[in-house]
Amino acid sequence: MDGGKKVWVPHATDGFKLGRIVDIGAELISVEPFDAPGTTINAAYDRCFPAEEYDNKDCEDNCSLMYLNEATLLNNLRLRYMKNNIYTYTANILIAVNPYYDVPELYTTECRKKYSGKSLGTLPPHVYAIADKGYRDMKVMKVSQSVIVSGESGAGKTESTKYILKYLTENYGSHAGAIEQRIVESNPLLEAFGNAKTVRNNNSSRFGKFIEIHFDGKNAVNGGFISHYLLEKSRICVQSKDERNYHIFYRMCAGSPDDLKEKLFLGSPDMFHYLNRGCTQYFCTKDSEKKLNQNRKSQQYLKSGSLHDTILDDVRDFSVCDLALEHLGMSSQDRFSVYTIVAIVLHLGNVAFEEKHDDTKGGCCVAASAEKSLQIAATLIGVDKEELREALVSRVMQATRGGVKGTAIKVPLKTYEAQSARDALAKSIYSKLFDYIVVRINKAIPFSSSVNFIGLLDIAGFEYFQENSFEQFCINYCNEKLQQFFNERILKEEQILYDKEGLNVKKIQWTDNADCIELIEIKSSGIFDLLDEESKLPTPKPDHFTMEVHNHNKQHFRLSVPRKSKLKSHRDVRDDEGFLIKHFAGAVCYHTGQFIEKNNDALHASLMFLIQDSQNTLLKQIFEGSQVTTGKLNFISLGSKFRAQLVLLMEKLKSTEHVRRAQLEPGSKIMTA
Ligand SMILES: Nc1ncnc2c1ncn2[C@@H]1O[C@H](COP(=O)(O)OP(=O)(O)OP(=O)(O)O)[C@@H](O)[C@H]1O
Numbered sequence: 001m002d003g004g005k006k007v008w009v010p011h012a013t014d015g016f017k018l019g020r021i022v023d024i025g026a027e028l029i030s031v032e033p034f035d036a037p038g039t040t041i042n043a044a045y046d047r048c049f050p051a052e053e054y055d056n057k058d059c060e061d062n063c064s065l066m067y068l069n070e071a072t073l074l075n076n077l078r079l080r081y082m083k084n085n086i087y088t089y090t091a092n093i094l095i096a097v098n099p100y101y102d103v104p105e106l107y108t109t110e111c112r113k114k115y116s117g118k119s120l121g122t123l124p125p126h127v128y129a130i131a132d133k134g135y136r137d138m139k140v141m142k143v144s145q146s147v148i149v150s151g152e153s154g155a156g157k158t159e160s161t162k163y164i165l166k167y168l169t170e171n172y173g174s175h176a177g178a179i180e181q182r183i184v185e186s187n188p189l190l191e192a193f194g195n196a197k198t199v200r201n202n203n204s205s206r207f208g209k210f211i212e213i214h215f216d217g218k219n220a221v222n223g224g225f226i227s228h229y230l231l232e233k234s235r236i237c238v239q240s241k242d243e244r245n246y247h248i249f250y251r252m253c254a255g256s257p258d259d260l261k262e263k264l265f266l267g268s269p270d271m272f273h274y275l276n277r278g279c280t281q282y283f284c285t286k287d288s289e290k291k292l293n294q295n296r297k298s299q300q301y302l303k304s305g306s307l308h309d310t311i312l313d314d315v316r317d318f319s320v321c322d323l324a325l326e327h328l329g330m331s332s333q334d335r336f337s338v339y340t341i342v343a344i345v346l347h348l349g350n351v352a353f354e355e356k357h358d359d360t361k362g363g364c365c366v367a368a369s370a371e372k373s374l375q376i377a378a379t380l381i382g383v384d385k386e387e388l389r390e391a392l393v394s395r396v397m398q399a400t401r402g403g404v405k406g407t408a409i410k411v412p413l414k415t416y417e418a419q420s421a422r423d424a425l426a427k428s429i430y431s432k433l434f435d436y437i438v439v440r441i442n443k444a445i446p447f448s449s450s451v452n453f454i455g456l457l458d459i460a461g462f463e464y465f466q467e468n469s470f471e472q473f474c475i476n477y478c479n480e481k482l483q484q485f486f487n488e489r490i491l492k493e494e495q496i497l498y499d500k501e502g503l504n505v506k507k508i509q510w511t512d513n514a515d516c517i518e519l520i521e522i523k524s525s526g527i528f529d530l531l532d533e534e535s536k537l538p539t540p541k542p543d544h545f546t547m548e549v550h551n552h553n554k555q556h557f558r559l560s561v562p563r564k565s566k567l568k569s570h571r572d573v574r575d576d577e578g579f580l581i582k583h584f585a586g587a588v589c590y591h592t593g594q595f596i597e598k599n600n601d602a603l604h605a606s607l608m609f610l611i612q613d614s615q616n617t618l619l620k621q622i623f624e625g626s627q628v629t630t631g632k633l634n635f636i637s638l639g640s641k642f643r644a645q646l647v648l649l650m651e652k653l654k655s656t657e658h659v660r661r662a663q664l665e666p667g668s669k670i671m672t673a
Pocket residue numbers: 098099100101102103151152153154155156157158159160201202203204205206310311460
């Protein structure tokens with residue numbers, strides 16, 4: 001770094017600014033930005049980056065930059081984005097910048113055909129080129145391939161995944177086309193039941209997925225298989241003010257035919273406790289707005305009107321979803337059963353409780369105002385109203401002392417306990433319905449004569465918010481595993497190849513994250529195991545769990561107490577309220593208050609017995625094989641289930657060749673120079 005050299009210097013709002021070095025101090029470099037002559041910005045040596053000779057020349061592959069660093073890479077993306085070139089390579093990796101509008105001619109049939117059979121780099125960077133490379137490698141090397149699509153919420157992962165899916169099924173489908181259509185149609189269904197409006201994305205996927213597209217001996221698409229991970233359950237019962245529950249709830253309220261609406265006692269989202277604390281507006285177009293009856297509109301909708309999005313329309317999308325279910329082979333009765341389950345969740349949510357005043361045993365009862373909801377929920381579940389009432393306000397346990405050991409006793413629940421049992425039931429019903437939808441999709445896209453597959457992984461990237469809970473912990477653990485895989489497969493193997501070929505390439509340095517993974521998953525002292533151990537105690541406590549994590553891992557480089565954080569907000573968290581993990585992508589402070597509750601996938605026995613007694617065939621079916629826990633220990637570990645799923649996923653990824661990773665960055669990451 002010499003005086004007078006053109007460099008990028010960090011800037012609070014622009015990311016980096018271009019300027020010239022005017023002074024070199026012992027610790028800092030002073031740079032005069034070109035757009036503010038006479039002023040200087042001081043920065044540490046390792047945050048100033050050499051700039052390219054030509055400021056406005058972009059390249060299709062970041063590796064072609066003379067100086068490849070954080071600033072030149074971002075500037076290159078920015079220059080290309082300004083010219084509507086949203087895709088850029090970094091060798092085999094594709095970076096996509098979300099344009100948030102339809103870039104003309106980018107995904108036409110002609111464009112799709114153009115990329116077929118072309119080597120990477122022959123045509124401008126495109127998600128189609130990555131899809132085609134995967135296909136050709138699979139064909140030539142006769143080994144399954146995978147594409148990892150990663151990025152933060154709203155980055156465009158799901159849209160990219162859909163383009164790849166469409167590309168492969170349309171370019172390399174068999175001539176019959178029915179399976180391909182069902183594979184593509186699985187998306188609107190998954191989105192109806194698994195996507196929701198969040199503050200970051202109107203159509204945010206609240207689950208991760210791995211879609212396998214299977215090919216036969218002639219390399220034509222012959223089926224598919226979808227695995228899903230970690231559906232966000234908390235959203236089913238409550239959402240923040242500007243967010244919504246899963247799309248299907250609003251689509252049923254807005255777009256269901258009148259007879260279905262009557263049969264399921266639907267109406268405006270205002271009617272339902274699980275919807276009316278969040279945003280209750282519908283996504284509509286000018287046309288669909290006209291079809292909306294007054295009695296389906298919420299107060300907020302009447303006041304503020306529709307929400308608009310190019311791909312969402314709650315009125316239209318009910319029919320889209322209904323048709324997609326039909327194409328899976330579901331009769332109108334089957335579809336009605338699915339909608340009934342969704343309605344059960346809504347009506348259950350309206351069953352409120354109040355403390356019993358006339359009873360010495362304590363406990364709560366169903367609030368008088370909720371009697372009608374109780375009746376509707378019972379009717380839809382297919383049980384007697386009194387049976388539902390009893391199951392919600394008490395729990396069955398096996399006696400361990402007094403009376404005959406092992407006999408079942410009924411323990412009355414307090415109001416807050418009954419509320420959380422009701423919510424647990426609603427969450428369990430909905431998430432099992434989601435599992436069922438995925439099972440039905442998989443049944444409709446069988447891959448009997450598969451030879452190889454291309455796997456598309458669409459899963460949330462590394463997350464950290466002001467408050468991070470069990471969901472962030474799981475997703476960040478997953479990202480650590482993916483990062484390790486990436487290090488092993490891409491960096492290590494590439495280096496071995498360079499050495500083998502005698503290429504004099506500088507050794508790539510990366511931080512090994514095995515220790516972080518170990519902190520989370522090692523037997524007995526790992527965070528997952530400590531959490532499960534705590535959950536098995538007679539009275540599990542978040543503060544005790546948190547201290548166990550600290551005490552078992554005192555010297556661990558990756559773990560510390562929040563008060564040692566650089567951020568003030570973390571320093572306010574007590575040692576027994578959370579922990580800080582130094583992840584590969586940065587330190588995250590986890591609040592442990594709800595870890596125990598969120599890690600427990602068990603329903604208490606009275607609710608499980610209720611389902612077993614139900615006359616609703618589909619409801620019983622989706623709970624088939626679920627454990628009933630009648631003892632003191634009412635615990636099924638969600639963490640263990642997720643870990644087991646990840647083991648399978650990693651095995652699948654390891655069995656595939658040459659992973660292409662489409663790393664997506666949202667527009668907000670683009671700096672201005
Ligand atoms: N290539 C694209 N062209 C045009 N618009 C796009 C493109 N990719 C994404 N978008 C827009 O951005 C929105 C968010 O994209 P998407 O749902 O794919 O993000 P995501 O990364 O999957 O987010 P989440 O993790 O929240 O599910 C889309 O609904 C669409 O409006």
